[in-house]
Amino acid sequence: MIDCSKPSLSIVIPMYNEIDNVGPMVARVHEALTSYQGHWELLVVDDGSTDGTPQALHRESDLYGPHVRVVELRRNFGQTAAMQAGIDEARGELIATLDGDLQNDPADIPRMIDHLIEKDLDLLTGWRKNRKDDLVMRKIPSRIANRLIGKITGVRINDYGCSLKVYRAAIIKQVRLYGEMHRFIPAWVAAVVPPSRIGEIVVTHHARTAGTSKYGISRTFRVILDLLSVYFFMRYRARPGHFFGMIGLSMGSIGTLLLMYLAVIKFALGEDIGGRPLFLIAVVCVIAALQFLTTGVMSELISRTYFESSQRQQHQYVIYNRGDASDDQEACWAAPGQVIVEAADSTGKATDDASSQG
Structure with a gap:
């Protein structure tokens, strides 16, 4: 039954x-x-x-x-x-x-x-x-x-x-x-x-x-x-810009602080900073920060396009x-x-x- x-x-x-x-x-x-x-x-x-x-x-x-x-x-x-x-x-x-x-x-x-x-x-x-x-x-x-x-x-x-x-x-x-x-x-x-x-x-x-x-x-x-x-x-998923933005801001902050430190050494103490590994690290951090921030903006655009478009399921x-x-x-x-x-x-x-x- x-x-x-x-x-x-x-x-x-x-x-x-x-x-x-x-x-x-x-x-x-x-x-x-x-x-x-x-x-x-x-x-x-x-x-x-x-x-x-x-x-x-x-x-x-x-x-x-x-x-x-x-x-x-x-x-x-x-x-x-x-x-x-x-x-x-x-x-x-x-x-x-x-x-x-x-x-x-x-x-x-x-x-x-x-x-x-x-x-x-x-x-x-x-x-x-x-x-x-x-x-x-x-x-x-x-x-x-x-x-x-x-x-x-x-x-x-x-x-x-x-x-x-x-x-x-x-x-x-x-x-x-x-x-x-x-x-x-x-x-x-x-x-x-x-x-x-x-x-x-x-x-x-x-x-x-x-x-x-x-x-x-x-x-x-x-x-x-x-x-x-x-x-x-x-x-x-709904805010990928926050994920990439946090990484970008962190790396940008590190790179900026390092460049400020090197600027003090260069202009206040008169030392050469061109051959310092720290200078290369600072520049790489700033460039990476810009890349992560722009990736975050692109991710936000893609995410909003996805959510606003038809939700057709793909198998x-x-x-x-x-x-x-x-x-x-x-x-x-x-x-x-x-x-x-x-x-x-x-x-x-x-x-x-x-x-x-x-």
Whole structure:
């Protein structure tokens, strides 16, 4: 029986070369949502996989029904673009996202939905408190990054990198994700809603059992570069002239003071200053100050042109196949209690067709 008080739910899972995890992931999502008494759909975004992942996803969609939608991107655009594509295609009032490597547990989703509704939050993010990852390669860099991100953005949560999150669709669809900004979603959401409407809850984390990780220690450097972009856009997106102006005025002040000091030495003491390194530093500071100030003025002009022009959204991905299996919108939602009739085998593959129970 459908409970009209339960919001409709879209589950978005980006996948890239995860063919061994396709069957178990879809099966676990259905097991987790058995007791959810509202409409729900599963959107799996294939991010240009080359190992047969999209074909495996279509087989699962045929097995379970049209509520399992496969969105194929034309090539590998990255996790952030794949996640944005899924969010754009989602139709639910709530959107849950998680990784496709089975390290996030779909069984946490119903509990997270209840917590988000009870606390009246707009975003609830998972906290992998007992993380099952390599200490040096994953845990330590992640802890450093989490503290650094929290300090700079002002949004204090323990685990920015956890993909298991639940959002209100009306809020997350106001946020556009670019580059590799999926790590900073709480910070971007905080630009739309107060930080008090962002919560965190401990979730289960499993060790990877199939496939290979797409991340390495190099992502630490990408996080630092992305963090600089987040800092700039959160504080100076609408007033970039202030950012460049502060740098320009600071350097200009330093250069002016140095030139005044050298002028006293030249005219009061009669010393030669032409060969002093300090003179070169002063001149460079003044020139750099002029460049930063003019850059700030140009940035203000560009910013105002952007905000005054039409806000046409630009996508950073190209969809090859949306996977809309039916024109009947009602048929594309999973009914409450929709599960696999027969038990899954050891790989998590369904051994019989899915049907609706209850």
